[in-house]
Amino acid sequence: MEKNLADFLASFSAAIDLAQQQRFQSPDRERLRDAISRHLGCPAQDVPIVAETIPFHRFADLDIALERLAAADPDNVLIGMGGGQQRRHLTLSDVVQEDGYSNVPVGQPDYVNVPIGPGESREALALGIRLFRHRGIPVAVMQRNGDPQTGSPDASIAVMAADRSAAAAVLAAVQEDLRTNSVLRGQVVSLGFDPYGQNGAGVTFLSRPLLPISEVILPDGVLERVRSHVIGIAGHRSQLKAAGQHLKRGVLLYGPPGTGKTHTVRHLLSETPGTTAVLLSGGSLGAVSHAAKLARAMAPSLVVLEDIDLIAEDRSMGHGPQPLLFEVLDALDGLDADADVSFIMTTNRVDVLERALAQRPGRVDLAVEIPLPDAADRARLLELYAPAGTFSAAALAQVAEQTEGATASFARELVRRAVLAAAEAGEDPGDAQLLGAAESLSGQREALTRSLLGAGPEAEGQEPAGPDAAGGFATGPRAGFGWSPLPHAGLG
Known part of the structure; x- marks a missing residue:
């Protein structure tokens, strides 16, 4: 009985595999494996594959880098993968092996629009294979954007070449381009993850606020202290580096809701044109590790963590370990001393902040109260x-x-x-x-x-209002930072 069941299951599995192969067959289209083999000059199934994952926020940069690399060969060709939705789950290895999905036909490339600036987008290759020569050697590169439905929001590339060192050279060339060129440099962006969105995760480009110092109303000396630490230190980066002093810094802005913490951040962004700024709030605080790596690569940079108390509550209060808190601590500690990066954190509840965040030098080296106005x-x-x-x-x-x-x-x-x-x-x-x-x-x-x-409900003996309800009214919608093209004046 058991032998019969085993034989049946084996036959059933073979039938499914055969059906899948037949489903991809197309009498009038060349097999994808054959097209790749012809370009490489050898059987594709015998060629090693070198793959790499690229963070989701660098997808546009990846698309530009690969397009530029392939364009160096005037005979480059871009092909897609035939079949239905199933192709979104297939790797380059799947389609070039003898078994499995070797009958997948050549199809049309898939594209997706991705933002590359405020109000500007680019049609990027979401799934396709570039066939070109790099330094005279034929290579095939599969490019794929992130897809949370398959378990990863990050982009990926897979490179084939008869000589594995040639494939490694392609990846090295891509990484070099990513290091020196980026649509993110000098921009104000917010990183986020939306499991229900089209791409799941991505970058939102925001217009840089225009907020002069005359429209920030704070007690004498408060704004000057913040500006000196964030903007002033950046202005002396060469002298500090020459003297062996670190450039990274952490600033904590604290005070009651609605007093102007976010408004102060808007002013700092206004006064630092050309600086890359990464804004995280709410659910996007989970991208703090990505933000720190991006800030390091794009320095000079600002990383803004709004309502830091949401993830940095004191562990002694019985809430146990908080993974996001550890990511913040790692991000602050992991920056090189010469990294011109400012972490700016805001909170309405300074009293509940984790001591490891607030009291250790090198994490927060300036804490400034934004008080109620007199x-x-x-x-x-x-x-x-x-x-x-x-x-x-x-x-x-x-x-x-x-x-x-x-x-x-x-x-x-x-x-x-x-x-x-x-x-x-x-x-x-x-x-x-x-x-x-x-x-x-x-x-x-x-x-x-x-x-x-x-x-100020204190007059009635009430407890203070909840986290930043007033700040939200004053500075716009609370989805992210709610930056709008119109300046919000005076929320000091």
């Missing part, structure tokens, strides 16, 4: 948000005195409500609307609104 700064914020000449200086000063504990977010909403109230009444906005908006937002019936906008 009365003078609240008046400056109101004046900044208000259309010029709309409200009197006396009204601005009165409202600033009445809104103790309010954040920049709250001040911005005050002006918006005053203008809206005037529009609804068919009037020009003035002091009456501003005072009325302040009274309305300060009322007991607006307690929830005041909490969300960071107006």
